[in-house]
Amino acid sequence: MSTRYLESLFNPESIAVIGASERSDNLGGMVLRNMLGGGFPGRMVVVNQNDYDNVHGVPCVAKVSQLDFTPDLAIVCTPPNTVPKMIRKLGESGVRTAIVMTGGMSRTHSKTGQPLMYSVRDAARETGIRVLGPNTIGLMVPARHLNATYAHMGAIPGRVAFIGQSGTIASSVLDWAFARGVGFSYFLTLGDGMDIDHDDLIDYLAQDSQTRAILLHIESIPNPSRFMSAVRVASRTKPVIAVKSGRVPESEWIPHDLPAGVCHSDPIYDAMLQRGGVLRVDGLGQMFDALETLTRMRPLRRESLAIIANGVGPGVLAVDRLSHLGGELAELSDTTIEELGKLLPPYWTRKNPIDLNYDASPELYGKAVKILAKDPNIANVLVMYAPTLVQDSLQIADAVVQASKGTRLNILTCWLGQSTVMDSREEFYRAGLPSFFNPEKAVNAFMQHVKHQRVQRLLSETPESFTDHFADRANTRSLVAKALRDGRKHLSSREARQVIRDYGINAIETVYCDDVEEVLEMFAVERRPIDLTIVHEQVCYPFLELTPTQRRYKGTIKNLNSEQAIIDGCRFLVDEYKKHFPDSGFLGFGMQHSYQHIGGIEFSVGITRDEVFGPLVVCGAAGAQINITTDRQIALPPLNMVLARELLRRTYMYKLLKEHSLRPQEDIRAVSETLVKLSQIVIDIPEIRGLEISPLLFNDQGAIAVSIAVDLDEKPSRPIIQAYPRELEEWIVLPKSGKRVIIRPVLAQDEPAHRAFHEYQSPESIRYRFFQYRKHFSREDVAQMVQIDYDREMVFIANAKKEDGDGEETLGTVRVWTDADNLRSEFAVMVDDRMKGEGLGVALMQKMIEYCRSRGTMEMVGDVLPENRPMLQLAEQLGFDIRFNPVEEVMDLRLVLNEPEKDWQKERLKKRGG
Structure with a gap:
């Protein structure tokens, strides 16, 4: 993850096109014609x-060596076998960035047998040049008149960045966007992505003031950890x-080896994008519909929708779609119903729509829009109109625009049809109101806004204390x-129970016996009815895949109450x-008392590992009796209670729990706590490959595990989201007061104490820290301070x-923000006045300072008000250069x-004033 030299890619002053000729089918010639046609002003x-x-x-x-200047950017369009050598030459000659448009390099092999695209990667790494591609459509920066692509048309300037992987998809996006009037700040595809990848570009665009939103077309994510770190930063400031x-195995370009217990890879991507604050949509059409609502509508105060139409049919279609997507109709207040009743016939329905x-x-x-604007229950309104003979659609559009001004409403419009409503749609576009051709698209777009806001809340939600x-x-x-x-790859059933008990997960009391004689001995102690389970090697592995015949296997018998039984x-x-398992070694029997006050809805929870x-x-x-994989939902650790509840909420079993449990809130909390503890297990012990609890039931103490299986791997696996770094905790004793203080990384649940800390400080201390006086810190303000990505902050x-x-x-806090290249950390520190x-x-x-130094950060910087003498004295004491x-x-x-x-590190630091 690095933005190194990306400025030379996006804002080059000079460009060399390698391999261009005037042949009509020459790739470099096409690129050169597009650059000339776009009016690129550089050399x-x-x-x-x-x-x-x-x-x-x-x-x-004729040769790179004959260039009388070093271009910022080289565009390589030569045959596949020449590209690695060309990249090496360009890098050695000092060229900082290159776009390799040559295709087929994933299927053309070098003498060593590896695809040539890896030779391009190796040449780039050895010489320091940054490479976009191979097999990329190229790059457009419309505001700079740069069209370095072979695309059939250019993009209009705008505030949206598009990063794709497929050139053909990118071409269709251009057409689509032009028809909708959507302009781009940057437009490019990664191609094979051998060097510059999603995370590099997202890091750059997150800091770019000309980009208001980022659109991604993703086929694969080769480095999820870097992608997650970058996208979590970007999505906090602009829609992604x-x-x-x-989405299905048949359409995957690179087949995904599935982890145990998971039957499709798509839910993994779903979980990842949601955790990264990204709004995932189902196609290009939905992408632009979502873009329209996210960039033209205010944040949602409520998630419900009011609907206005000039007929019953459009409203019914909208309600059907809203219900299908899990949306909510707004409830009209009595005052609103009374005011609308003065305008509408006496037989109107007196409800929404x-x-x-x-x-x-x-x-x-x-008038209807203005009435709804006064209703505290109404925050979002879909206004629809179907063309009629008696009214003019443009005049109605103008009335809606005028009524919307000065209100807090989020208004989206749907003028049904096409040929007679285009002028109205243009009117809405100029007024900044999203507009759609049919009710289904309008409701889809609204629900995308709802989904995005929910995802954003997960980024900044303060978890309840656990x-x-x-x-x-x-x-x-x-x-x-x-x-x-x-040399074992799994734990015994007894050991697996010990693991979850050590982490506070209750398990049903089980006695393990080697043979039937030992079972009889244990039964004779109390002579109470028992449940008996046979234990063998295969059932010690989690997420066991059974053949159709094995699914009829009966491994437990219940309520045995005599020796003969x-x-x-x-x-x-x-x-x-x-x-059913002739090759699985016999390990004994598990004996449980039949009546242990457990039952209810059965959950399967656990941990699995994706490569x-x-x-x-x-x-x-x-x-x-059910296909458990159809309800299996996925989340990325680490989890807190909020994220665990969100994972649980996505399951079908959650609905059953709410509707049929005798204690739904207690049981929801019990499952959520179990998920958090499982998350902690895999963080603490990364050698655990898989862990399955099935079923997880309930008793009066909460959730209780019945059957547990754990398998292992010598190679540890870490979460792609960095967990809380407990090893950085340190205790100190303050010299004057003798107070014992822990210095540790911040946690999300520190939000209440963090908020109180800021609000208790003197106005002067607040001004020294934030460079302005602030009387109040909202929950959202402080949540952003404590919800951090440990990879970046x-x-x-x-x-x-x-x-x-x-x-x-x-009593005190210090924070740093580190750039994507780990060159510079900007710090801020504040200590309680007391x-x-x-x-x-x-x-x-x-x-x-020690933390940043150990991470390899080059320097730490900060800004201090000249009158903040205590901080300047502290900086001088610590050896800072002060100017x-x-x-x-x-x-x-x-x-x-x-x-x-x-060299690039030295150059970047020097350019920034280092």
Whole structure:
């Protein structure tokens, strides 16, 4: 993940086109004609071994070595076998970026047998040049008059960036966007993506002030961790909308090896994009519909929708679609119904959707919108109109536009038809109101806005506090380590139960017996009815895939209450086991008392591992009578209670739990807690490959596991989202007060204490920290401070117990924002006014300096108001270079942490004032 040299790609002053000629079918010639047609103002040169004087009027040389200047960007359009050598030459000559348009390099092999595209990657890495492609359509920057593509048409300037993978899809997007009047800030495809990838580009676009939204067409994500880190940063500041193609195995370009317990890869991408704050849509049409609502509508105050139409039919279609998508109709207040009743016939329905009748006039439309604007229950209105003989569609459109001005309503419009309503749609476009041709598309677009806002809430939601019930983790680690040393790939049923108990997950009491005689001995102790399960090697592996015959296997017999019944039961279970699992080693019997106050709805929860996306947490239905994989939902660890509830909410079993559980809220919490604990298990013990609890039932103590299976892998796997780095916690004692303080990374649940910390400080301290006076910090403000991506940001807080012993309070905080290339971290620090003179600021800063230095960050910088003498003294004590910035009228602070080793690092730091 790096934005190194991307400025040269997006804003080149000079370009060399390698391999262009005047042949009509020559790829480089097509690109050159598009650049000339677009009016690129920079310097251009062609490199062609035929040594033409010029190509289409652009000067030409035979070799790269003959160039009398070093271009910022090279566009390579030569045959596949020449490209790796050409990239090496360009890199060695100092060219910073290259676009390789040559295709077929994934299917053309080098002498070593690997596809040539990997030789391009290797040449780029060795020489430091950045490469877009191979097999890319190229790049457009309309505002710079740069059309370095072979596309059939150019893009109009705008504020939307498009990153695709397929050139043919990109061409259709251009057509589509032009017809809708959508302009682009940047337009490009990755092609094979051997160097520059999604995450590099998203990092660049997240910081680009000319880009208001990012559109992604994704076929695959080769580095999910880097992608997730980049997209979580970008989606906090601008909408990111994605189409993921290859949703089923038959359409996947690169087949995905599925993890155990998962039957399709698409839900994994779904979980990833949702966790990254990305709005996923089902196609290009939905992409632009969603773009229209997200960029033209305000944030939603409510998720319900009011509907106005000049007839019953359009309203019914809209309601049907809204219901199908899980949307909600707004409820009209009594005052609204009364006011509308004065305008409408006495036989109107007095409910939403509102039928204004066939002959509804512009005045009636305008008055209806204004009435709804006064209703506190109404935040979003879909206004529809079907063409009639008695009214003019443009006049009605104008009335809606005028009525919408000055209201808090989100208004989207649907003028049905096409030929007679185009002028009205143009009117809406000019007024900034989204408009659609039919009710289904309008409702789809509205629900995309709802979905995006929900996804955004997951990025900034403050989780409720979750008590750490976990017991002896060291015991579990040693248990797993011993099993691996013994060469085992799974834990025994007894060991698997020990793992989940160590993490606070209750399991039904089970006694393991080696044979029938031992079962009889244990039964004789209390002589209570028992349930008996046969244990063999294969059932110790989670997410066991059964053949149709094995699905009829009966591995448990319940309510055995005599010695003979137990003997007969054991014999039956052994026969069943030998019949269905003849190659699986016998391990004994598991004995449970039949009456243990458990039952209810059966869940299957667990952990599985994907080779690309790492550990996954799964949740869904359990039971022999259903296809459990159809309800299995996926989430990425780490989880907190909010994210766990969201995972549970997506399952069908959640609906059953709400409707049929005797204690729905308690059981929902119990399942959510279990999911959080499973997430923690895989973070603490990354050698656990899979863990399945099936079924998970309920008793009066909460959730309880019945059957547990755990398998292992010597190679650990880490989540693609960095978990809370517990190893960075440190305790100190303040010298004056003797107060014991923990300095640790911030957690989302620190939001209440963090908010109180900021609101208790003096106005002057707030101004020193934020460069302005602030009296109030909203929940959203503070949530953004504590919901951080540990890959990109770090916040250390100093917490201590409150004097009354009721919880913790925050006494100080230091944070850094690090750029994508890990060159520079910008810091901000603040200490409670009561702690002045305790050395807490020094402790926090030293902690952060050591952290950034260990990550390889080159330097730490900050801005301080000239009158903030305490901070300037602290900076001087820590060795910062301090200079006055006359332009910003602040003191610039800079501390070198590591020396740059590469030329591009030195150049970038120098350019930034280093």
